[in-house]
Amino acid sequence: MVQTWEVPATGLRERKKQRTRWALIGAALDLFLAKGYEATTIDEIVAAVDVSQRTFFRYFAGKEDVALSVMREHDQLFVATLAGRPADEPPVTALAAAIHSVLDTVRYADEDHAGRFAKVRDVIDHNPALAIAQLRYFSELEHELATILARRMDADPATDLRPTLIAATFLTVMRVAFERCARDGLFQPDEVATRIEEAFALAAETLPRAWSGG
Amino acid sequence: MVQTWEVPATGLRERKKQRTRWALIGAALDLFLAKGYEATTIDEIVAAVDVSQRTFFRYFAGKEDVALSVMREHDQLFVATLAGRPADEPPVTALAAAIHSVLDTVRYADEDHAGRFAKVRDVIDHNPALAIAQLRYFSELEHELATILARRMDADPATDLRPTLIAATFLTVMRVAFERCARDGLFQPDEVATRIEEAFALAAETLPRAWSGG
DNA sequence: GAACTTATGGCAGCCGCTGACACATGACAA
DNA sequence: TTGTCATGTGTCAGCGGCTGCCATAAGTTC
Numbered sequence: 001m002v003q004t005w006e007v008p009a010t011g012l013r014e015r016k017k018q019r020t021r022w023a024l025i026g027a028a029l030d031l032f033l034a035k036g037y038e039a040t041t042i043d044e045i046v047a048a049v050d051v052s053q054r055t056f057f058r059y060f061a062g063k064e065d066v067a068l069s070v071m072r073e074h075d076q077l078f079v080a081t082l083a084g085r086p087a088d089e090p091p092v093t094a095l096a097a098a099i100h101s102v103l104d105t106v107r108y109a110d111e112d113h114a115g116r117f118a119k120v121r122d123v124i125d126h127n128p129a130l131a132i133a134q135l136r137y138f139s140e141l142e143h144e145l146a147t148i149l150a151r152r153m154d155a156d157p158a159t160d161l162r163p164t165l166i167a168a169t170f171l172t173v174m175r176v177a178f179e180r181c182a183r184d185g186l187f188q189p190d191e192v193a194t195r196i197e198e199a200f201a202l203a204a205e206t207l208p209r210a211w212s213g214g
Numbered sequence: 215m216v217q218t219w220e221v222p223a224t225g226l227r228e229r230k231k232q233r234t235r236w237a238l239i240g241a242a243l244d245l246f247l248a249k250g251y252e253a254t255t256i257d258e259i260v261a262a263v264d265v266s267q268r269t270f271f272r273y274f275a276g277k278e279d280v281a282l283s284v285m286r287e288h289d290q291l292f293v294a295t296l297a298g299r300p301a302d303e304p305p306v307t308a309l310a311a312a313i314h315s316v317l318d319t320v321r322y323a324d325e326d327h328a329g330r331f332a333k334v335r336d337v338i339d340h341n342p343a344l345a346i347a348q349l350r351y352f353s354e355l356e357h358e359l360a361t362i363l364a365r366r367m368d369a370d371p372a373t374d375l376r377p378t379l380i381a382a383t384f385l386t387v388m389r390v391a392f393e394r395c396a397r398d399g400l401f402q403p404d405e406v407a408t409r410i411e412e413a414f415a416l417a418a419e420t421l422p423r424a425w426s427g428g
Numbered sequence: 429g430a431a432c433t434t435a436t437g438g439c440a441g442c443c444g445c446t447g448a449c450a451c452a453t454g455a456c457a458a
Numbered sequence: 459t460t461g462t463c464a465t466g467t468g469t470c471a472g473c474g475g476c477t478g479c480c481a482t483a484a485g486t487t488c
Contacts, residue, residue, distance in 0.1 A: 013454050013465075041443065052468050057445065092424045135349040161413060162420045164390055169421055172382045176375060199375060206376045207383055208422030210306045227434080227485050255474065266437045271476065 021059050023049045028066040029119050037063075037127035064133035070120045071137060078102045082148055091149050091163075095170050096200065103193040118187040125182030134178075138171050145170070173203045235273050237263045242280040243333050251277075251341035278347035284334045285351060292316045296362055305363050305377075309384050310414065317407040332401040339396030352389060356381050387417045 027048035031040040042063060046056050060066050082098040089097075106113050124130045145167035150157040157163060177199035181192050241262035245254040256277060260270050274280050296312040303311075320327050338344045359381035364371040371377060391413035395406050 011455070016454085017466080042445090043443085053444095054446090054469080055467060058466080063444070090424070132346075132350050132353075135353060136346050139346075139349060161390060161394060161416055164393075165387065165413075165417055165420055166424050168386045168390055169383055172386045173379065176378055176382055179378075180375060199379075202375055203379055204425045206379055208425055210304070210380050210383075211418045211422055225486075230485090231435080256476090257474085267475095268438075268477090269436060272435080277475070 020049065020051060020055070024051070024056060024059060025066055025070060029070075029116075029123055032067070032123045032127065032130075033119065037123070037130055064130060067120060067123055067130050068133055068137050070116060071124075071134070074102065074106065074117065075141060077105060079144055079148070082145070087152055089152075091152060091166050092170070094152065095145075095166075099174070099196065103189060103196070107189045107193065114189050117189050117192075121178070121181065121187045121192065125178070125187070135175075138175060142167050142171055169203075169207075173199050234263065234265060234269070238265070238270060238273060239280055239284060243284075243330075243337055246281070246337045246341065246344075247333065251337065251343055278344060281334060281337055281344050282347055282351050284330060285338075285348070288316065288320065288331065289355060291319060293358055293362070296359070301366055303366075305366060305380050306384070308366065309359075309380075313388070313410065317403060317410070321403045321407065328403050331403050331406075335392070335395065335401040335406065339392070339401070348389075348392075352385050356385055359384065383417075383421075387413050 024045065028040070028045045031044055031048070042053055042056055045066075046053050060069065078098055081101045082094060085094040085097055106117050124134055142164070146164040147157055149155075149163035149167055150160065153160075153163055155163055174196065177196040178192070180199065181187065181195050184195075186192060186195065238259065242254070242259045245258055245262070256267055256270055259280075260267050274283065292312055295315045296308060299308040299311055320331050338348055356378070360378040361371055363369075363377035363381055364374065367374075367377055369377055388410065391410040392406070394413065395401065395409050398409075400406060400409065
């Protein structure tokens with residue numbers, strides 16, 4: 001499975017753009033790690049890469065978006081994998097398989113992936129403003145997942161809330177697992193993957209019992 | 215059950231403060247309704263109440279906070295009710311009872327409550343920026359609920375994820391119900407209450423089955 | 429009514445973000 | 459190679475959210 005940022009650039013122009021883009025992301029993440037998200041100004045980020053502030057805003061919708069864009073590209077793989085799962089598979093099984101596949105990729109495919117993954121989680125989990133931004137991102141992702149699930153379940157997304165409920169609950173468990181990692185200071189893909197599996201096992205045991213009045 | 219804003223003001227000074235506070239909230243909500251959240255400037259809000267911008271920021275942490283503060287005060291009743299439920303009740307039963315009690319209060323207690331409730335839901339559901347702010351608020355509320363649930367369940371909130379999972383899932387269902395209302399243009403407490411009950415019934419039926427691989 | 433506490437207003441300024449315009453730099457064809 | 463076109467970049471000017479600082483006004487207390 002190929003990530004967006006690894007698609008071979010067609011010309012010199014495109015290659016330059018990708019370079020600047022990743023330079024900005026790198027500089028931003030390092031600054032966020034070093035002195036905090038709020039304390040870092042856009043001027044500092046662009047100074048480190050030697051581009052103008054205006055250029056920054058041509059690459060990213062805002063300051064938050066730098067961190068989010070990395071997550072976004074990780075999750076493109078997730079969505080693609082989910083869409084490729086067999087259609088007769090139960091929804092939650094497909095979701096679990098997809099997330100498992102992504103985590104394996106992050107862990108074993110590429111040194112850079114693993115490092116970037118840890119860095120992004122570290123930055124997000126240490127900065128409340130970014131944790132909020134992550135919530136926003138999750139709600140976008142929720143809609144995407146709900147749409148895919150609706151298609152799998154032969155449900156009308158306009159009237160049937162079940163795909164949305166499943167997608168939302170799935171992401172909620174993910175988020176709780178992430179928060180657990182943040183609290184324990186765990187950012188490496190291996191460690192995060194383990195906690196996610198634990199959280200899902202616990203959810204499978206706890207939620208049905210709690211909901212059917214136990 | 216008494217709301218914060220109805221606690222009798224002790225002196226002239228306090229009474230004046232409450233008046234400006236509610237004047238600001240009223241002006242802000244009306245402006246948000248009339249011309250949208252983003253298009254409304256703080257200068258316009260304070261002009262309508264004839265106070266300085268600086269004063270606005272002494273009452274509210276930010277522009278979003280005006281809308282959130284109304285929700286916050288609704289939910290104080292919710293938290294208080296939850297804390298008062300019998301300790302041997304299953305968590306989800308207690309949550310359901312508490313939300314039911316709040317909705318009844320909003321519906322029948324006071325004309326103002328009902329109107330304000332509808333207005334706030336209307337404003338939030340029509341403005342993406344406020345919907346995001348609501349997510350932030352829900353995550354604060356999640357921590358509060360998890361703490362209360364942990365006490366009820368005799369669990370250590372530092373290591374046991376179950377209270378957090380239950381609180382988070384509960385709020386997720388609430389949020390999905392709200393989004394449903396937003397899509398259908400329903401903002402009156404009665405209508406919202408019905409949708410919330412429907413969403414919970416659907417969740418009770420859907421989630422356990424989905425999670426135990428059905 | 430004097431002395432105190434506390435809310436308010438005005439100001440200057442930072443920072444995130446955007447539109448408009450001019451310039452520079454790759455892309456492509458003659 | 460050169461001219462033309464498309465596209466990315468820098469500069470600047472400006473808005474709006476938000477904050478610190480200090481002087482002043484208003485309510486409270488004795």
